Amino acid sequence: MGEHGPSKLSINQQVLAITPAYSDRRVAELLAAKCLELTERPFRFAINHDIRPPKNLACPLHFDWAKKDRVGVEMLDKERMRKWLVSAALKGYTIQYVGADKEMLGFPHSMAIARRRAENHQAAEARKASGYVDNGDDIPF
Numbered sequence: 001m002g003e004h005g006p007s008k009l010s011i012n013q014q015v016l017a018i019t020p021a022y023s024d025r026r027v028a029e030l031l032a033a034k035c036l037e038l039t040e041r042p043f044r045f046a047i048n049h050d051i052r053p054p055k056n057l058a059c060p061l062h063f064d065w066a067k068k069d070r071v072g073v074e075m076l077d078k079e080r081m082r083k084w085l086v087s088a089a090l091k092g093y094t095i096q097y098v099g100a101d102k103e104m105l106g107f108p109h110s111m112a113i114a115r116r117r118a119e120n121h122q123a124a125e126a127r128k129a130s131g132y133v134d135n136g137d138d139i140p141f
């Protein structure tokens with residue numbers, strides 16, 4: 001779904017279309033949809049939360065395992081996983097898809113990363129639309 005209803009854009013296109021007007025909740029929902037598109041059951045994801053000493057920081061989200069500076073979950077229920085991903089994004093975590101051996105796969109996802117990628121993508125598209133060509137003449141050496 002787009003910001004104001006159903007969208008014919010792919011989830012990747014929707015994420016690149018994020019603007020500053022998008023609420024954090026909407027960005028988190030788009031990220032959850034993008035993450036869920038990466039895999040099928042069982043769903044496995046991790047966030048950047050370190051529960052090890054000396055910090056011993058309690059994680060505000062449910063987790064099934066901890067490995068170094070990450071905690072993760074494995075779920076069969078897609079809707080429950082979607083809610084976990086939205087909560088993780090809203091809490092500012094970086095989310096990453098993990099394999100069965102808890103190895104990090106793919107690219108990390110967070111609201112900050114998504115907003116920055118969308119801004120950079122839109123700026124590049126605007127330059128291209130204006131006819132701007134980067135010929136490398138501005139290299140300062």
